[in-house]
Amino acid sequence: MARVPLSRIAHARSGDKGDGSNVGLIADTAALYEIIREQVTPERVKEHFAEVCHGAVERFEVPNLRALNFILHDSLGGGGTLSLKTDAQGKTHGQGILALEVEVPSELLPAEVHR
Amino acid sequence: MKTIRIGNGQGFWGDSVDAPVDLLRGGPIDYIGMDYLAEVTLSIMMRQKLKDPSRGYATDFIGFIRRVLPELRERGVRVITNAGGLNPKACREQIFEVAREFGISGLRVGVVEGDDILPDLKELVDSGHALRHMETGDEIAGVLDQVTSANAYLGAWPVVDALNQGADIVLCGRVTDTALALAPMAHEFGWSPDNWDLMAAGTVAGHILECGAQCTGGNFSRWWEVPDLWNVGFPIVEASADGSFVVTKHDGTGGMVTEETVAEQLVYEMGNPGEYLTPDVTADFTSIQLKAAGANRVRVSGIGGGPRTPFLKISASYLAGFKTSGQLTVSGPQAIDKARLCADVVWKRLEKAGVTFDPADRLEELVGHSACLPGVLSAPSDPPEVVLRLGVRDADREKVARFGKELAPLVTSGPPGVTGFAGGRPKPQEIVAYWPALIEREVVESSVHVTVEEV
Numbered sequence: 243m244a245r246v247p248l249s250r251i252a253h254a255r256s257g258d259k260g261d262g263s264n265v266g267l268i269a270d271t272a273a274l275y276e277i278i279r280e281q282v283t284p285e286r287v288k289e290h291f292a293e294v295c296h297g298a299v300e301r302f303e304v305p306n307l308r309a310l311n312f313i314l315h316d317s318l319g320g321g322g323t324l325s326l327k328t329d330a331q332g333k334t335h336g337q338g339i340l341a342l343e344v345e346v347p348s349e350l351l352p353a354e355v356h357r
Numbered sequence: 358m359k360t361i362r363i364g365n366g367q368g369f370w371g372d373s374v375d376a377p378v379d380l381l382r383g384g385p386i387d388y389i390g391m392d393y394l395a396e397v398t399l400s401i402m403m404r405q406k407l408k409d410p411s412r413g414y415a416t417d418f419i420g421f422i423r424r425v426l427p428e429l430r431e432r433g434v435r436v437i438t439n440a441g442g443l444n445p446k447a448c449r450e451q452i453f454e455v456a457r458e459f460g461i462s463g464l465r466v467g468v469v470e471g472d473d474i475l476p477d478l479k480e481l482v483d484s485g486h487a488l489r490h491m492e493t494g495d496e497i498a499g500v501l502d503q504v505t506s507a508n509a510y511l512g513a514w515p516v517v518d519a520l521n522q523g524a525d526i527v528l529c530g531r532v533t534d535t536a537l538a539l540a541p542m543a544h545e546f547g548w549s550p551d552n553w554d555l556m557a558a559g560t561v562a563g564h565i566l567e568c569g570a571q572c573t574g575g576n577f578s579r580w581w582e583v584p585d586l587w588n589v590g591f592p593i594v595e596a597s598a599d600g601s602f603v604v605t606k607h608d609g610t611g612g613m614v615t616e617e618t619v620a621e622q623l624v625y626e627m628g629n630p631g632e633y634l635t636p637d638v639t640a641d642f643t644s645i646q647l648k649a650a651g652a653n654r655v656r657v658s659g660i661g662g663g664p665r666t667p668f669l670k671i672s673a674s675y676l677a678g679f680k681t682s683g684q685l686t687v688s689g690p691q692a693i694d695k696a697r698l699c700a701d702v703v704w705k706r707l708e709k710a711g712v713t714f715d716p717a718d719r720l721e722e723l724v725g726h727s728a729c730l731p732g733v734l735s736a737p738s739d740p741p742e743v744v745l746r747l748g749v750r751d752a753d754r755e756k757v758a759r760f761g762k763e764l765a766p767l768v769t770s771g772p773p774g775v776t777g778f779a780g781g782r783p784k785p786q787e788i789v790a791y792w793p794a795l796i797e798r799e800v801v802e803s804s805v806h807v808t809v810e811e812v
Contacts, residue, residue: 249578253577253578253579253617253621254578254621255571255576255578255621255622255624256625257625257626258626259626259628260491260492260793264624264626264628266621266623266624266625266627267624268617268620268621268624290733291732291733292732293731293732293733294730294731294732302629302630302631303630303643304624304627304630304642304643306643306644306645306646307645307647309620309623309624311624311627311628311630313628319720322396322397322790322791323396323397323677323788323789323790323791324677324750324788324790326682326718326719326748326749326750327720327722328722328724328729328746329728329729334729334730335730337578337730338729338733341733
């Protein structure tokens with residue numbers, strides 16, 4: 243078992259949904275999808291984004307894309323043009339979720355990437 | 358088997374001005390879709406139209422037409438866009454003007470109207486349409502006097518109508534981004550509006566295309582794997598009559614099309630994957646199958662969908678007070694402590710002047726010290742410098758203006774190492790906020806109409 247950031251086994255993209263952000267997380271393989279499905283729970287995502295997300299975290303499963311889709315409610319300071327934030331559209335949240343750490347059996351880990 | 362090639366040359370208002378030209382010139386293409394309307398763009402166009410009744414559309418689109426109209430004609434490439442904004446007929450007149458300059462005749466331009474419900478808004482509210490805000494649940498009646506635009510998202514069918522009438526260019530106002538791709542497929546393949554799987558297939562193709570280079574390597578997590586991002590190719594869908602399609606880009610362009618880049622765009626702003634709602638269909642994103650089919654080619658198939666809902670989405674905008682923000686650069690040592698002191702000084706000087714803001718209407722960010730992802734990425738404890746960004750919003754323009762006067766004094770009456778104040782005092786900006794709501798579709802659809810005219 244190794245504890246690694248999600249960036250080792252998954253990729254992600256985010257954008258806005260009103261005053262919430264939509265964060266899609268995609269695992270690299272079917273086996274790794276099971277890992278993220280078990281470990282990247284709404285509770286863990288809420289805790290990871292505790293200072294960003296002031297509302298609930300909703301999670302949807304998209305197994306055909308090996309993806310989980312999260313809505314981080316109340317995360318954008320009003321959203322759209324109402325927000326004063328630099329990241330008023332949650333564009334960076336996809337990069338943020340990739341820092342969350344998960345436990346992965348070593349045999350499922352890909353070779354170290356250079357970034 | 359017949360395939361048609363549909364590209365996206367403009368992912369949003371402000372996207373690359375060269376992308377649609379490169380898409381046209383870079384290889385085979387049948388249709389180019391172009392999106393010019395952000396959520397509150399129509400409100401800006403409303404002001405332009407009030408000042409000058411011949412304005413109110415995306416003038417950038419005319420610039421594009423001026424660059425490429427003879428080539429479009431020669432190759433028979435058709436263009437579908439929401440550049441018509443609030444005044445698609447004036448936009449058509451401008452295109453005809455350009456055509457006459459080139460000595461081109463026989464050009465057919467379609468206009469879709471009926472999305473603009475602002476003239477009827479008060480009557481709609483009075484007759485019981487609450488138009489509740491989709492997030493807050495508030496009735497629009499509370500901001501009715503501040504509403505500056507209100508448009509329904511139309512679907513693909515009025516566009517199909519224009520294409521069936523032979524339009525070479527179709528000008529819409531508010532129409533879904535996905536319709537820009539679904540419409541040419543439905544037109545070319547003779548799809549039926551109640552074939553939900555095919556409607557969903559065209560909708561998914563539209564979703565993949567709608568943000569331009571975001572499916573060809575732009576905004577991709579593993580950016581270091583993307584070749585020649587400077588020359589990124591905009592996306593093309595090669596569509597077949599059975600609803601399957603291949604996502605690709607022109608040979609010789611940068612970027613990449615892989616299962617990963619396409620999957621990232623599929624999850625982008627997806628919401629509930631089982632119910633992706635458009636005026637045309639309820640698409641099921643849990644049915645989509647992706648398969649690499651050669652270099653920079655990804656086959657998309659298996660897409661399913663269900664009936665469309667009885668509602669259309671309304672996109673309204675309203676005036677919601679004023680805001681402004683400004684920034685200063687604060688060097689080290691102890692950049693963070695000094696930046697925090699600067700912020701404290703600003704708020705206290707404003708308080709002394711009798712100007713206070715609700716904490717929720719005040720912003721204090723240390724850019725370079727986790728402004729985007731506080732608590733998520735570790736911030737350096739003593740960075741060599743940070744940018745202090747302060748902002749406020751309020752219903753009172755004067756309060757916002759007073760805040761704007763309090764940043765520059767910090768250069769001489771704050772801590773040392775404060776620099777980078779440029780661009781003058783931050784000025785109050787009117788906030789044009791977004792109001793999403795639903796309305797029964799027949800209320801709008803009964804007055805949608807399509808006209809195709811020839812120069």
